[in-house]
Amino acid sequence: MTVQSTSSAGRGHPGKSKKKTRVAPRGRHVLAGSREELDELLGSEPPRRDMLIEYLHVIHDSYGYLSAAHLAALAERMNLAQAEVYEVATFYAHFTIVKEDQSPPPAITLRVCDSPGCEMAGATSLASQLETRLAGQVRVVRAPCMGRCDTAPVVAVNQRHIDHASVQLVTDAVERGQLAPQIPSYIGLDSYREQGGYQLLGQCLAETRSPEEIIQSLKHASLRGLGGAGFPTGTKWEVVRSYPGPRYVAVNADEGEPGTFKDRYHLERDPHRMLEGALIAAWVVQADTLFIYLRDEYPAIRKILKTEIAALQEAGLSPHVKVQLRRGAGAYICGEESAMLESIEGKRALPRHRPPYVAERGLFGCPTLVNNVETLHWVRDIVERGSEWFAGHGRNGAKGLRSYSVSGRVKTPGVKLAPAGITARQLINEYCDGMLPGHEFRAYLPGGASGGILPASKADLPLDFGSLAAEDCFVGSHAVVIVSDQDDLRGLALNLMRFFEDESCGQCTPCRVGTEKAVALMQEKQWDRQLLEELATVMADASICGLGQAAPNPLLCTLRYFPEEFES
Numbered sequence: 001m002t003v004q005s006t007s008s009a010g011r012g013h014p015g016k017s018k019k020k021t022r023v024a025p026r027g028r029h030v031l032a033g034s035r036e037e038l039d040e041l042l043g044s045e046p047p048r049r050d051m052l053i054e055y056l057h058v059i060h061d062s063y064g065y066l067s068a069a070h071l072a073a074l075a076e077r078m079n080l081a082q083a084e085v086y087e088v089a090t091f092y093a094h095f096t097i098v099k100e101d102q103s104p105p106p107a108i109t110l111r112v113c114d115s116p117g118c119e120m121a122g123a124t125s126l127a128s129q130l131e132t133r134l135a136g137q138v139r140v141v142r143a144p145c146m147g148r149c150d151t152a153p154v155v156a157v158n159q160r161h162i163d164h165a166s167v168q169l170v171t172d173a174v175e176r177g178q179l180a181p182q183i184p185s186y187i188g189l190d191s192y193r194e195q196g197g198y199q200l201l202g203q204c205l206a207e208t209r210s211p212e213e214i215i216q217s218l219k220h221a222s223l224r225g226l227g228g229a230g231f232p233t234g235t236k237w238e239v240v241r242s243y244p245g246p247r248y249v250a251v252n253a254d255e256g257e258p259g260t261f262k263d264r265y266h267l268e269r270d271p272h273r274m275l276e277g278a279l280i281a282a283w284v285v286q287a288d289t290l291f292i293y294l295r296d297e298y299p300a301i302r303k304i305l306k307t308e309i310a311a312l313q314e315a316g317l318s319p320h321v322k323v324q325l326r327r328g329a330g331a332y333i334c335g336e337e338s339a340m341l342e343s344i345e346g347k348r349a350l351p352r353h354r355p356p357y358v359a360e361r362g363l364f365g366c367p368t369l370v371n372n373v374e375t376l377h378w379v380r381d382i383v384e385r386g387s388e389w390f391a392g393h394g395r396n397g398a399k400g401l402r403s404y405s406v407s408g409r410v411k412t413p414g415v416k417l418a419p420a421g422i423t424a425r426q427l428i429n430e431y432c433d434g435m436l437p438g439h440e441f442r443a444y445l446p447g448g449a450s451g452g453i454l455p456a457s458k459a460d461l462p463l464d465f466g467s468l469a470a471e472d473c474f475v476g477s478h479a480v481v482i483v484s485d486q487d488d489l490r491g492l493a494l495n496l497m498r499f500f501e502d503e504s505c506g507q508c509t510p511c512r513v514g515t516e517k518a519v520a521l522m523q524e525k526q527w528d529r530q531l532l533e534e535l536a537t538v539m540a541d542a543s544i545c546g547l548g549q550a551a552p553n554p555l556l557c558t559l560r561y562f563p564e565e566f567e568s
Contacts (some may be wrong), residue, residue: 248367281379
């Protein structure tokens with residue numbers, strides 16, 4: 001028997017309800033108060049899609065979190081779907097989202113670094129003590145490497161970093177309201193120019209130097225990309241210049257590799273050396289805009305760069321290119337160049353499939369030159385002092401100078417300016433005053449979290465691009481972490497895999513699921529070697545970008561060189 005609806009809504013259409021007329025659009029409605037607050041924060045400038053992350057930072061800096069109401073108002077202002085704004089906001093770790101039924105977080109957040117160097121220095125215990133000591137007053141979260149491995153353990157109290165942190169030092173900062181970054185002493189514009197700075201750029205702009213001359217100098221010096229990939233710099237500039245414009249330059253200052261802090265070292269001391277190199281690069285490739293993408297963990301450097309970029313613009317030193325400083329939001333994946341470009345465009349930092357490469361189709365679909373901070377740092381010296389000066393440094397057949405970030409169980413950790421091709425043992429003995437008392441050199445990470453783990457018996461291998469390929473390791477950004485006989489190598493490998501699990505962008509299954517499964521297997525008392533090796537093979541062969549491809553390296557090195565760690 002068929003039963004027909006007798007409601008007025010269904011008259012004329014048995015069994016069907018009349019469609020109700022929607023009086024408002026689907027989704028969260030925009031509150032007038034939130035709209036007004038957003039207008040006050042962002043001003044009257046027309047919104048730009050590529051500035052979405054910058055707008056989110058403005059809101060987050062003002063309120064300490066992102067409310068659902070403000071996200072809805074921002075979506076309306078930018079004429080974007082709320083889902084599009086929400087997916088970007090939730091992608092980045094430094095944005096705290098507060099829904100309607102949630103209470104805002106405490107005004108102070110303590111981020112306790114849990115990278116290998118800080119964990120060796122007692123960060124896990126420190127985090128637990130802080131949670132107990134400051135319960136109810138602050139929010140305590142574990143955070144990935146903050147680029148201060150030489151002063152471990154490190155805690156960020158909002159934007160202020162506490163080096164060699166203790167419960168008392170952190171408590172004092174909280175009680176005194178010391179939340180802003182400390183600006184270190186650095187070489188400003190006037191001092192830099194007194195030392196000959198910007199003379200080379202001036203020669204370029206006056207056309208007493210040619211782009212071809214600059215490119216050849218970099219080639220003859222054998223300067224390579226020092227962010228990890230090691231691609232020849234002069235060749236890259238030449239390739240980008242060969243494609244039709246408009247063109248862009250993007251400086252990758254998002255050094256998030258655990259153990260790496262060399263870019264912070266240079267930017268905190270001599271920022272204009274990088275800026276001059278970047279402005280010369282923009283002149284050589286005839287770029288319209290120069291973007292500097294700086295990781296959010298470096299608030300002091302952000303203030304420095306904002307001040308110094310404004311100063312050089314006022315001095316008329318960048319008439320040929322627009323300079324924009326962009327701020328990351330806590331995503332290691334942005335160290336991958338195409339993911340960084342996605343973030344500059346105001347999107348989730350998902351690595352792109354290649355080809356095409358970013359040199360041909362990068363920012364906004366245009367040819368883009370991407371260089372690391374240290375790479376640009378050397379441009380002025382190479383051209384002014386001569387290619388032979390730079391190439392003349394080096395050991396074991398390598399050429400050039402490198403800024404090695406050395407941390408772990410050495411007496412004097414820090415950034416060590418040393419010849420390319422130096423060995424780990426030489427770094428320890430000649431530049432770090434040896435091992436810490438009571439510690440015996442057992443192993444080292446030659447290239448940060450992703451470079452693998454090698455035993456001390458292999459500490460006489462050159463630390464340079466390609467020199468560790470036979471060991472299935474690499475130097476990457478030249479972050480060297482020294483491990484002693486008092487450290488737990490299984491725990492170290494697990495720490496690194498957890499990092500990759502947290503930082504996976506989630507775009508591809510081998511990396512997203514593989515890192516999670518690897519962590520679960522590595523937490524077992526007995527490691528299933530065959531299963532772990534099969535999983536590592538899939539991740540290395542099928543992941544889209546270097547994060548998933550390199551994530552198994554520490555695991556495989558532990559299995560290969562330290563079998564006693566999982567066979568006992």
